[in-house]
Amino acid sequence: MISPPRRAPKAGIHPDKGKSWLRRAWPLVRAHRALLITSLVLSFIGLIVQVQIPDLVRVGIDKALIDRTEDLTRYVWLIAALAVAQGVINFLARLYLLRTAYELEYDLRNIVFGHLMRMSYGFYDRVQSGELMSRATSDIRAVQMYLAFGPSILVQCTIAVIAFALMLSINAPLAVVAMAAMPVIGFLGVRMRKAIFPISWLIQARLAGVATVVDENIQGVRIVKAFAAEQRQINGLTEAADGVRWAYTTDARIRSRWMPVMDNLSRVGLALVLLVGGLMVIDGNATVGTIVAFNSYVLMLMPPFRMLGMIIMMGQRAAASAQRIYDILDTPTDIQEHDSTEAPHPRGDLRFAGVRFAYPDGTLALDGLDLRISPGETVALVGATGAGKSTIGRLAARFYDVSDGRVLLDGQDVRDYRLATLRDRVGIVPDEPFLFSVSLHENIAFGRPGASRDEVEAAARAAGADGFIRELPEGYDAVVGERGYTLSGGQRQRVAIARALLVNPPVLILDDATSAVDVRVEHDIHESLRALMEGRTTIVVAHRLATIGLADRVILIEDGRVAADGTHVELLASSEKYRKVLASQAVVA
Missing domain, CATH: 3.40.50.300 (P-loop containing nucleotide triphosphate hydrolases)
Incomplete structure (x- = not known):
C-alpha cells in the first residue's frame, strides 16, 4: 500500500502570547480561507433561498386562496424549486465546511506532533504522556470544531437578520413584536458564557487526568498484574472518572439553567405574533398569509437561538483547549540547534x-x-x-x-x-x-x-x-x-x-x-x-x-x-x- 505524500501544515500558530487564542489561531484559519469562505457564501445563499419560501406561502395564501386572483399551482412549483435549490446549495456548503474542518485538524495535529518531536528528554521527564495524548486529541478536536463550525453557525444565525428584514418589509409593527425577545437572549448568552468557561477548562484538565491513568496502566499492565493490583488501579481510575463526572454534571447543571430559557424565549415571540397578529387581522391591518409567514419566520429563528447557545459553549470549550495546546507550543525545547561547520570525516574522538x-x-x-x-x-x-x-x-x-x-x-x-x-x-x-x-x-x-x-x-x-x-x-x-x-x-x-x-x-x-x-x-x-x-x-x-x-x-x-x-x-x-x-x-x- 502506497501512502500519500505528507503535506506540511499550511500555517502555524502565531507566537505572540499576548494575543487572544483566536488571533493566535488566525494564520491557520486564513491559510484555508478559500474553502471556508466558499462554504460560508454557499450557506448564506442557502439562507436567502430559505427565507423566500414563507414569503411565497404568504402571497400564495392571500392571492390564490383568499383573493383567488392567481393560480395556486404556480406557487406550489416555485416553492418546490426553491426547496430543491436549497438542498443542493446546503449539500455543497456542508461538503466544503467538512473539508475545511479536516484540513484544520490535519494542520493542528501536525503542528502539535511536530513540536512534541522536537522537545528534549527533559520535557518528557516533566510531562505525563496521558496529558500529552489528551491535548493532541480531544483538545485539538475542540479547537477544530470551533474554528470550522463557529463561523458557519454565525452565518446560520444571520437568518434572524434576513428574516427580520423581510418581516419589516411586510409588516413593521408585527416584526418588532416577533423580535422582542432578542435582547434578552443576548444578555443571557453573555451570562452563560461567563459561567461556563471555568468548568470547560476543568473538564479538559480532568479528561487529561483520566487519559494519563489509562495510558500508564495499559503500558504497565504486566506490573499491575504481577502485583495483583488490578482492583487498586480500577479504584484509581474510578476516582479520576468521578472528577470528570462531577465536572460534566456541573457543566450540565449550568446549561440546564440557561438553555431552556434561551430556547423558549423564541416561542414567546411565536405567541406574541399569534396574539398581536390575530388582533391586527381582525382590525384589517394584516392578512392571514402574513400571520402564516410570520409564524414560519419565528420558527426559523428558533434554531439560531439554540445555535447561539451552542456556539457560546463551543467557544468556551475551545478557548480552554486552545490554552492547553498553546502551553505545549509555547514551551521551548531545551536543546537548540545552531548552524556550524561539522567535521566531514568523523573519527570518534x-x-x-x-x-x-x-x-x-x-x-x-x-x-x-x-x-x-x-x-x-x-x-x-x-x-x-x-x-x-x-x-x-x-x-x-x-x-x-x-x-x-x-x-x-x-x-x-x-x-x-x-x-x-x-x-x-x-x-x-x-x-x-x-x-x-x-x-x-x-x-x-x-x-x-x-x-x-x-x-x-x-x-x-x-x-x-x-x-x-x-x-x-x-x-x-x-x-x-x-x-x-x-x-x-x-x-x-x-x-x-x-x-x-x-x-x-x-x-x-x-x-x-x-x-x-x-x-x-x-x-x-x-x-x-x-x-x-x-x-x-x-x-x-x-x-x-x-x-x-x-x-x-x-x-x-x-x-x-x-x-x-x-x-x-x-x-x-x-x-x-x-x-x-x-x-x-x-x-x-
Whole structure:
C-alpha cells in the first residue's frame, strides 16, 4: 500500500502570547480561507433561498386562496424549486465546511506532533504522556470544531437578520413584536458564557487526568498484574472518572439553567405574533398569509437561538483547549540547534571536560567529570547505581545539555552539531529497548529506512538476533506486539543492538544493552561485537565481568566523577573501590 505524500501544515500558530487564542489561531484559519469562505457564501445563499419560501406561502395564501386572483399551482412549483435549490446549495456548503474542518485538524495535529518531536528528554521527564495524548486529541478536536463550525453557525444565525428584514418589509409593527425577545437572549448568552468557561477548562484538565491513568496502566499492565493490583488501579481510575463526572454534571447543571430559557424565549415571540397578529387581522391591518409567514419566520429563528447557545459553549470549550495546546507550543525545547561547520570525516574522538549535569528534578548526576576516549577505543563504565554511567551516554548523544563544562566530539562541542548529524555519529542502545508495532525488518531499519534486506540481516547476525528471527513463522516480516512484548527481554535487546549497528555510527554506546541476555548468547554477541568494535569508539555501561572483558579500559564512576581508570586487571590490583563495586553487583566471570 502506497501512502500519500505528507503535506506540511499550511500555517502555524502565531507566537505572540499576548494575543487572544483566536488571533493566535488566525494564520491557520486564513491559510484555508478559500474553502471556508466558499462554504460560508454557499450557506448564506442557502439562507436567502430559505427565507423566500414563507414569503411565497404568504402571497400564495392571500392571492390564490383568499383573493383567488392567481393560480395556486404556480406557487406550489416555485416553492418546490426553491426547496430543491436549497438542498443542493446546503449539500455543497456542508461538503466544503467538512473539508475545511479536516484540513484544520490535519494542520493542528501536525503542528502539535511536530513540536512534541522536537522537545528534549527533559520535557518528557516533566510531562505525563496521558496529558500529552489528551491535548493532541480531544483538545485539538475542540479547537477544530470551533474554528470550522463557529463561523458557519454565525452565518446560520444571520437568518434572524434576513428574516427580520423581510418581516419589516411586510409588516413593521408585527416584526418588532416577533423580535422582542432578542435582547434578552443576548444578555443571557453573555451570562452563560461567563459561567461556563471555568468548568470547560476543568473538564479538559480532568479528561487529561483520566487519559494519563489509562495510558500508564495499559503500558504497565504486566506490573499491575504481577502485583495483583488490578482492583487498586480500577479504584484509581474510578476516582479520576468521578472528577470528570462531577465536572460534566456541573457543566450540565449550568446549561440546564440557561438553555431552556434561551430556547423558549423564541416561542414567546411565536405567541406574541399569534396574539398581536390575530388582533391586527381582525382590525384589517394584516392578512392571514402574513400571520402564516410570520409564524414560519419565528420558527426559523428558533434554531439560531439554540445555535447561539451552542456556539457560546463551543467557544468556551475551545478557548480552554486552545490554552492547553498553546502551553505545549509555547514551551521551548531545551536543546537548540545552531548552524556550524561539522567535521566531514568523523573519527570518534570523545571528550568530557569539566562536565557537570543535573536532571530537571534537581538530581545531580555528574559533577566535574573529566574523561577522554580516543578514536577506536572501547571503554567500560563501571559504578554503583546512580553514579552517572548512563548519563554520560545521554550527554554524548545530546539528549540533554550539560549544566557546565563541555562534551566534545572530534574536538567540536556537541552543541555545535546539527542533531541529526550528531545522532548519526553517536549511536546508543538503551538498557530498556523500545520496539514499534511493525515488522522486525522495519524495527532494525528504523535508523536507515532504505536499508536492504541483506544489510538488515547482516546487522541482526552481528547482534545475535538472526537465529531467533528466522525461527519465527514470518521471519523478518513478523510484526512484534506493542512495545515488542511478544519477544523476550533478551530478544528485544538484540534487535535494538542490530538497529544501532545498521546505522554504523563511529561512536557506539551500549547502556547495559545485554543485561537481559543469558551468558551463552551474550558470549556470542560479544564475539560478533569484537569485530565490529575495531576502529569504532565504544562505551559499554557494564555490570558483568564478561561485558567488562570487551573493553580496552575500565572507568570507575563515583559521585559523578572518574574515581579510577585502567584495565580490569590493573584496577583489581590497585582499586579497593573497584573491587567493592564488582562485589556489590555480584559480577561473575
